[in-house]
Amino acid sequence: MNISAASKAAGLPVKTVRYYADIGLVQAPSRSDAGYRTYDDASVRKLVFIRRSREFGFTIEECREPLGLYQDQDRTSAEVKRIASKRLEEIEEKQRELQSLHDELAHLVTTCRGDHMPDCPIIDYLG
Amino acid sequence: MNISAASKAAGLPVKTVRYYADIGLVQAPSRSDAGYRTYDDASVRKLVFIRRSREFGFTIEECREPLGLYQDQDRTSAEVKRIASKRLEEIEEKQRELQSLHDELAHLVTTCRGDHMPDCPIIDYLG
DNA sequence: CCTAATCCCTCCAGTAACTAGAAGGTTAAG
DNA sequence: CTTAACCTTCTAGTTACTGGAGGGATTAGG
Numbered sequence: 001m002n003i004s005a006a007s008k009a010a011g012l013p014v015k016t017v018r019y020y021a022d023i024g025l026v027q028a029p030s031r032s033d034a035g036y037r038t039y040d041d042a043s044v045r046k047l048v049f050i051r052r053s054r055e056f057g058f059t060i061e062e063c064r065e066p067l068g069l070y071q072d073q074d075r076t077s078a079e080v081k082r083i084a085s086k087r088l089e090e091i092e093e094k095q096r097e098l099q100s101l102h103d104e105l106a107h108l109v110t111t112c113r114g115d116h117m118p119d120c121p122i123i124d125y126l127g
Numbered sequence: 128m129n130i131s132a133a134s135k136a137a138g139l140p141v142k143t144v145r146y147y148a149d150i151g152l153v154q155a156p157s158r159s160d161a162g163y164r165t166y167d168d169a170s171v172r173k174l175v176f177i178r179r180s181r182e183f184g185f186t187i188e189e190c191r192e193p194l195g196l197y198q199d200q201d202r203t204s205a206e207v208k209r210i211a212s213k214r215l216e217e218i219e220e221k222q223r224e225l226q227s228l229h230d231e232l233a234h235l236v237t238t239c240r241g242d243h244m245p246d247c248p249i250i251d252y253l254g
Numbered sequence: 255c256c257t258a259a260t261c262c263c264t265c266c267a268g269t270a271a272c273t274a275g276a277a278g279g280t281t282a283a284g
Numbered sequence: 285c286t287t288a289a290c291c292t293t294c295t296a297g298t299t300a301c302t303g304g305a306g307g308g309a310t311t312a313g314g
Contacts, residue, residue: 140301140302142301142302142303143300143301143302146300146301146302150300159309161308161309161310162308162309163309163310181300186299186300187299187300
């Protein structure tokens with residue numbers, strides 16, 4: 001798989017895929033004879049994992065920890081479990097926050113009459 | 128309310144609160160005699176709205192649109208509704224993505240035995 | 255009233271994580 | 285065999301903060 005196919009599959013720009021290998025977040029991919037980067041499904045799954053983590057506010061450094069664990073032959077199952085559980089709690093907190101952002105906007109949508117008048121009940125709240 | 132109280136209430140660093148007024152994302156706050164910025168509850172609610180939007184990957188420019196609407200005296204209710212509905216769909220897509228990230232890590236946690244052995248079923252998937 | 259701690263201010267420089275563009279080599283379709 | 289769509293490296297720019305210097309204002313204790 002060339003870089004553009006991997007980038008499409010992962011949902012990341014080509015430039016970003018290169019960048020992640022440059023900074024050592026993922027392993028440097030192998031190269032074709034012409035020097036083209038070649039990717040496999042496991043690499044793509046890692047990129048998807050990073051993309052989703054990044055989209056929800058985890059930093060690059062915070063992505064390194066779980067990714068490092070997956071690759072570390074000496075880690076114990078207990079260590080993997082501890083770090084993943086901590087991350088899971090952070091994600092659940094994000095889910096609650098996202099839900100309240102959702103509810104706030106849903107309220108705006110349902111209270112607006114959607115007509116041509118400029119008044120809208122939400123203005124009293126946010127204006 | 129001084130800037131540090133507003134910053135605590137909004138869940139944003141003081142520097143970031145100043146920055147948002149500097150770039151015109153929120154209105155420049157009024158000042159005390161000594162030149163201190165003073166904030167009210169409506170300003171704090173706007174800052175919370177921005178914080179949550181930013182945490183979930185909306186850019187500063189994408190925050191301007193709904194915030195602008197709230198303040199625009201000439202907008203129609205239909206326009207408010209259209210933009211808020213579009214944003215709501217984006218948020219629902221983010222909720223689905225966050226759920227996938229959650230499930231992926233939850234799988235990691237439940238399949239790990241949590242003992243001192245270094246093997247873990249998730250490695251086959253991501254390693 | 256004085257002093258120390260804790261605010262607050264502005265300004266400038268630095269960082270994280272990309273992202274755009276130039277210059278040029280490679281591959282696949284017609 | 286050309287030409288369009290790939291790919292490469294490199295450097296420089298952007299977004300959204302973030303840290304620190306230097307200095308004024310406010311508050312709590314003695």
